[in-house]
Amino acid sequence: MSQSPAIKLLAIVHERQRIPLEELLACCPELSWNQVFSLVDDLSRHALIGLHRRGADYELRALS
Numbered sequence: 001m002s003q004s005p006a007i008k009l010l011a012i013v014h015e016r017q018r019i020p021l022e023e024l025l026a027c028c029p030e031l032s033w034n035q036v037f038s039l040v041d042d043l044s045r046h047a048l049i050g051l052h053r054r055g056a057d058y059e060l061r062a063l064s
Helices: 006-014 021-027 034-043
Strands: 018-020 049-054 058-060
Touching: 006 018, 006 021, 006 034, 006 058, 018 021, 018 049, 021 034, 021 058, 034 049
Parallel strands: none
Antiparallel strands: 018 058, 049 058
């Protein structure tokens, strides 16, 4: 049984604690950029992950 994309993204972020958005995209080659961005947007709006700007890039952080 495969994980849902949202659960997979959450697991990656919690495992890494901090991960640049570009690295997260590389961890999910089966998902398009738009799918990952939409999932990140939903997860951050529900306070399940933090999304922070780091210069020109974005970083995702696990929230306790």
